[in-house]
Amino acid sequence: MDSGSKPSTFDSSNLYRLISTPRFASFLDNADGDKERAFKLYIWNRDLSVSFLGDMAILEVSLRNAMNDTAVKSWGTHWYQSPDIALDDRSCRQLAEAWNRLPKSVRSRPNDTDVPGRLITHCMFGFWTNLLDAGDYIGKPPRKVRVNYEDTLHVFKHAFPGGRGVARDLRRKGSDEAGIDFKEPTFTRAWVHGICKSINELRNRVAHHEPLINGFPLSGQNRRMSAEEGCEQCRLLAHLIDRDLAVWFENNSRVPLLLSQRPI
Secondary structure (H helix, E strand, C coil): CCCCCCCCCCCHHHHHHHCCHHHHHHHHHHCCCCHHHHHHHHHHHHHHHHHHHHHHHHHHHHHHHHHHHHHHHHHCCCHHHCCCCCCCHHHHHHHHHHHHCCCHHHHCCCCCCCHHHHHHCCCCHHHHHHCCCCCCEECCCCCCEECCHHHHCHHHHHHCCCHHHHHHHHHHHCHHHHCCCCCCCCCCHHHHHHHHHHHHHHHHHHHCCCCCECEEECCCCCCEECHHHHHHHHHHHHHHHCHHHHHHHHHHCCHHHHHHCCCC
């Protein structure tokens, strides 16, 4: 390179050329066809997604550890092997996928004391979320039966010591702040599952670089959740799990600030 040459001028808005037309279309629509404004919105969306992922990195580990600690107290360190726990095929598949991500040297000694910790770190957000729902099927026809998680996994409610207080506060304020259509939220596994499921949907959305400018769809529901509602769901989960986590979230999350700075 000629040391005497001047750096070329560059208009960052021209980067829209590197974004696929279908992907950029939603940003153009929101910017009334103005490419420069659309690109600013695109960068804002990127920053918002990164901030959501940063928060979820804390929330996911906290959720995982809270639920694992609760399971260990009830069924021991290797709780996932316990015959007292009936897991549906979906949960078994997710557990097996986490197991298969472990080195072969670890899988060769499944009963050693360090193995549970290694396995748990490979269980994704969706695995823990699914353990909070009603349970799915196990087996194949003609021996296909539904597993009732309410009977076998009710202990996971203890992973959320702030649950009753959060639900009580929401009843006082009005449940719209929860982002879920409950007239009177009460602390149940189903309610916590709804919060975790929406966060998992948001997590998958931003992890795949999908836009948040028009919110994100909730699978199995004919509705979308806004980024603001998603932020509220993350805040609620932090308060459900731990008081100190809630304080950290309130003081450190950049998402609320970014939401207020959306390009007009």
